[in-house]
Amino acid sequence: MASLTHLAPAVVDIFRSNHDSPSPEECTFKNGSSYMVKEEKAYFSYKAFTQLASKRNGLIITRIHPPRLKKQYNISGEILWLSTLDADNIIKPNDLNKLGYIINSFIENHCDGCIILLDGIEYLILHDGFEKVLTFISYITDKISQSKAILLIPTSPKALTQKEVTVLERKLETCQ
Template identity: 35%
Template sequence: MQLESFALEKGCTYVIKEKIPNRAYRIFSDAISQGARGLIVTRIYPPKLKSKYEIRDSVIYWLTNVRMDIAIRPKDLEELSFKLEKFILANEGAIIIIDGLEYMITNNDFTTVLKFVQSLRDQVAIKNAILLISINPLTVEPHNLKLLEEEADYVI
């Protein structure tokens, strides 16, 4: 896999609009290869994700209702928020990617998920981390997409 070199600014949130999270994972992999500690929140089954995007040395949480050690239920945003905050505090300058925001929205409501993003954005800024949110713009109402974009430092 050829990595896309992309200069990321620490303490920032990026919304990456794409149908499939390929670009977001290229950016994530590039940051990991440069020494950043990474955490992934995904709808993709982790063994498949690792194979497809050549992911190594990253914490992975799978958004699913299947009970597994690495699974987080999409309705349990409080638990997810706690795990992300703990990771950010322990790994200053870390990079986090979320590619399952649409799934979180369908299992909660948009306002609840937006509040989750707002809180996470603040933690990222405080600890000089980087947050990548990959979202398919066709799956979110335009008004809601605009609200999400307003929470980002950069929209790609």
């Protein structure tokens, strides 16, 4: 991983090794942009989040139990768990309005720039359907584009139809 200490906060270059290719790929994350990070597991997305969150406020919405996530990636910042359970810091997957409100509030409260990781798009699609989730993503990406925030959405292309992947690629910047 490249060190962020010499990079401007608006543009961050992060390198990762691709298991299919021996050469590293570069992902440049810019303020006001939303990214679909294509990966089977969200390892790269969490590493990128950790580096970006060292310079800005971060919010994670995830299917991974928060204590496990904090331990695995040494993450600081706010973590909300996508789950059907009833408890604090849990967002139910079928409550996209609440999730949108939380993300919008986070962006507004950190107008100097923030990083948001939405890990669980496949889970949201399972509970809400692709069309509703696409409408939700459109709303969030519009909010992101009017701010200095960065949105990362790790996505497993194998979990979606080719049509769904293509539609998301048109809506989001792509990092593979």
